[in-house]
Amino acid sequence: MKMTKDIGRIVLDHGTGGLLSEDLISSIIIPRLGSVSTGELADSAVLDMHGKKIAVTTDSFSIDPIFFGNGNIGKVSVCGTINDLAVSGATPLYLTLAFIIEEDFPLADFEQILDSVREAAQEAQVHIVAGDTKVVGLGEADKIFVNTTGIGYFKHGRTHISPRNIRKNDNIIVTGLLGNHSIHILSIREGLGFESRVLSDCAPLNGMIAQVLEDHAPDIHFMRDLTRGGLGSVLSEVVALSGLGVEITMDKLPMQYEMKMAADMLGINPIYLANEGNISMFVSPKATNDILNKIRQHPYGKHASVVGHVTDDLIKRVIGLGDDGQITIIEPLYGRELPRLC
Amino acid sequence: MLEIQFFQKIEFLQHRLVAVKKSVMVKTRKVFKNLSCLTVISYKFKGENIMKRCAIVTADLQNAAANKHAARIKAVEAFLPEHTEFLNKMRAKGIPVVHLQQIYDPNDPRKYKHTDYDKKFIEGSHEAAILDEVCQESDIIVQKHRDSGFYDNNLHDVLQAMNVEVVILTGMQSQICVQTTAADATFRGYEVLVPSDGVSATKPEDTERALDWMQKYVGTVKTQKEIYDDVLAGELIGGKHT
Structure with missing residues (x-):
């Protein structure tokens, strides 16, 4: 079984959550980052903020197709991060929202994605507190990629879920x-x-x-x-x-x-x-x-x-x-x- | 007395999902209601022949697909003569033939669907045309852009207009376009018949696996002769506009 160092480059299998994804993180990313990384690989990081515990998580979304029968990349981008916070036992509070958009992307599609982001965030009762938009040239990205980062808190200080x-x-x-x-x-x-x-x-x-x-x-x-x-x-x-x-x-x-x-x-x-x-x-x-x-x-x-x-x-x-x-x-x-x- | 054929359950057996198909004879509606089943496949009164309107739907019998490479040419040559004869006999009995024609979509958002091979299927080209051997003037051609013959086109409307209840699926490739069209046809309420000798794939084992799957989940696999016999017996009649 070829692992990351044997392969010598990034392949699609590195992004699919299997053994190779894990190997990329543990054999390349974490050692390279050294002491600036906590090395924890849970769904959400549990951080101490002046005596109070908060949860932080981040995720990027590149789903293809971006629109599907009962949702789109906007909905997935909110739900994925919300769920990462929730399974750590945290109550989601805030999200950031960042887009990488390919030039010529239809505005109507972008608005539809934003509508889904709004609806999912309303259902999850979170607020979007920061965002970013980057546009790249034709062919430099596939339509639209989204990143969301989530912040939550632990009700009653419950951080035992592990x-x-x-x-x-x-x-x-x-x-x-x-x-x-x-x-x-x-x-x-x-x-x-x-x-x-x-x-x-x-x-x-x-x-x-x-x-x-x-x-x-x-x-x-x-x-x-x-x-x-x-x-x-x-x-x-x-x-x-x-x-x-x-x-x-x-x-x-x-x-x-x-x-x-x-x-x-x-x-x-x-x-x-x-x-x-x-x-x-x-x-x-x-x-x-x-x-x-x-x-x-x-x-x-x-x-x-x-x-x-x-x-x-x-x-x-x-x-x-x-x-x-x-x-x-x-x-x-x-x-x-x-x-x-x- | 009513004979009901149904899927009772799906289970794992030897690493494979297996659908358990059963049939029962029932006398009363009460028994019918109490059946523990997932999906009723068919029902008919014993001893009665219920005539069902049918149409043949062929998949991707096109020049580019049939001549893709040496192995494909060999596979097509092996099944096409008998299939052509089958189509002719069925047409003579009034069974309509609908050809699904894969057409290249320059706006297909899937970036991997713009290969030189895909681009051969340009609308109006000889490469995209239905094979001469199987196409007659009376046939209907329905274009498609995806694997399933029902995806985002008018195939369902065409069949509905002819009051078709049974779709006889033929063509290639067995494990892709035939199989997905069979699933889609079932979901849309059609009974699906697949002639085991009327479908083709480059690799025979792919056809074998696809036929197993279709028999298990969505339809009935018969030979072309058996299907033609059903027509002769009056169980299948041609779909027709009313």
């Missing part, structure tokens, strides 16, 4: 249908015929997460949004960071029938597909039912399901159990399952 807090026997909840965003985007891009049946799940999940944290914060040990690399990559990362194993039941994974059809047609595993409104939660067994019921009451959580649990078996791997007892080892994703989905 892979280090995951315990043996914790149950794993997935809050939404897996793979829909990826299949929707790919289907629109290539005209595969699934785009009207399988819609993107893109949504700001801070409201749903806040409701659950309100009553069950101590029982929620870790959360992670299932974006690039999907559930498979998140679970692999959890195993690496926690030193524990994970066992999931394949037929408990929430998936839409048509999404499965498309994934099977394309020969791709939905477990690695990117989502934009779907998270995993690692929760204590005693509170699992209450948490699950609460999530299901929220419109963005109605398909939530307990998909597995944490183990301390000798084999520290992600294991998928089929309903016929068959065992599958879910390996970390090396590079791209599909590029430019967010």
Whole structure:
């Protein structure tokens, strides 16, 4: 398996959230930055501001196509960053918004993107407090790229949500249908015929997460949004960071029938597909039912399901159990399952 | 007595997603309502032949596509003579033939869709034209710019105008344009029939996999002869304007 230093240049696989993305950060970026970087690689950085903890995160978006059935790059850019803050347990407060726009980009399209940014920010109850616009020549960027940075605070000082807090026997909840965003985007891009049946799940999940944290914060040990690399990559990362194993039941994974059809047609595993409104939660067994019921009451959580649990078996791997007892080892994703989905 | 064919569930088996297809005979509406199923594929009264209006939709049987490279030429030569005969026999029985014609879109936002090969499919060119062997004056040509034959064009309108219920999908390539058009047709409410010997791909294994998928999820795979026999038996009749 060729890693970053063997390849010697940046390739598309470096940007897809798999092993190669991780290798770029750990073997090149962090060492190069040295002492100016904290070296923490969580969804959000937890920072001390004169005794108060705040969360900061940043993300860039290059989705293709920029407009899709039920959203556009503006909505994804807000929701992606909001969700990164929310899964760290923070309450999102502020966003920055920066554009790199290709010359000749239609103003009407830009306005439509801004409208989506406004609507998503209103729903998430955040304010946009700073921004930047750069324009590059024709062919120097693909239409429009967006960067958002988010700042949030920790209600009641709750900063316990971390892979280090995951315990043996914790149950794993997935809050939404897996793979829909990826299949929707790919289907629109290539005209595969699934785009009207399988819609993107893109949504700001801070409201749903806040409701659950309100009553069950101590029982929620870790959360992670299932974006690039999907559930498979998140679970692999959890195993690496926690030193524990994970066992999931394949037929408990929430998936839409048509999404499965498309994934099977394309020969791709939905477990690695990117989502934009779907998270995993690692929760204590005693509170699992209450948490699950609460999530299901929220419109963005109605398909939530307990998909597995944490183990301390000798084999520290992600294991998928089929309903016929068959065992599958879910390996970390090396590079791209599909590029430019967010 | 009503025979209902349906997908009962989707499951993982040996690393693959498998759709479980079943059929039951029911006597009352109550049983029908209580069926535990994902999607009803078809239903008919036992012993009754329900005539369904159909049309053949061919995918990308065009000069540039058929002559892309040596392996493609060989694959097309292997299936085209019998398929041409099938089309002729079906036309003679009043079954309309619609050809999907891939056309190059200079404004396609996908930057990787402007290769020299893509540009051969320019509207009005010989390269983009439907193969002479399969195209008759009575046929209908519908242009498309994406894999699915229904994407952002008038294919659905054309079929609806002829009251088509069953789409017989043929052409190439099996695992791309035929397969995606089959999915799209199903989502739009058409019954899909795919002749296993009426579709083609450069690699035979791609056709095999595509046929497996279509049989599992969206349609029925038969031979051209079996489909023609359905026409002779009066189960399929040609789509027609009313």
